[in-house]
Amino acid sequence: MTDHLDHASAEEFWDARYGSSDRIWSGNPNAALVREAADLTPGSALDLGCGEGADALWLAQRKWKVTAVDISRKALERGAEHAAAAGVADRIDWQRCDLAASFPSGTFDLVSAHFLHSPVTMPREQILRSAAAAVAPGGVLLVVGHAGSPSWVADKGHAPHFPTPEEVFADLDLPAGQWEVLLTDVHESGMTGPDGQPATRTDSTLKLRRLAR
Known part of the structure; x- marks a missing residue:
């Protein structure tokens, strides 16, 4: 979600985050994407907040033509390197985009937004409405996010609010x-806590199809 960090620092914040390590994320595609997109017919896909590109690579390896966007140039450069190594560079268009200020053009058969949360101020509801508008007739919108704080957070009373799938759907105003x-769907996922011990976190999934006209 968001805190006191201002919008102007977003690119700097995420470039610093990705520059702090050779790899921030696991390199594996998000489980919800694998589960919910495996049976979809490949077409065009938009990956919002693509990070280091694991989801984009997974889609490209399954014959999707992917537009992968992120605010961090460092993340995009890393993703492009991974795509080249995997032999799918020609199937992914990497675009730097500050979703708070602009949105990729075109429509897509799949629009995927996984864990589009940020400690930097970000108009998440506005971005997700733009995401819905970018879904082609017959296409799918997949929104996956956190639904609660991780188990190692003791003071849940001061944690940010994470919307339920029903709240996300209502905010889309479709x-x-x-x-x-x-x-x-709301489900609990296993993870490793900051102390290296097993932990859990509750995540949510909203999957919608735009009816063909």
């Missing part, structure tokens, strides 16, 4: 009769 809800 036209009636034009979308089909395919999945709303």
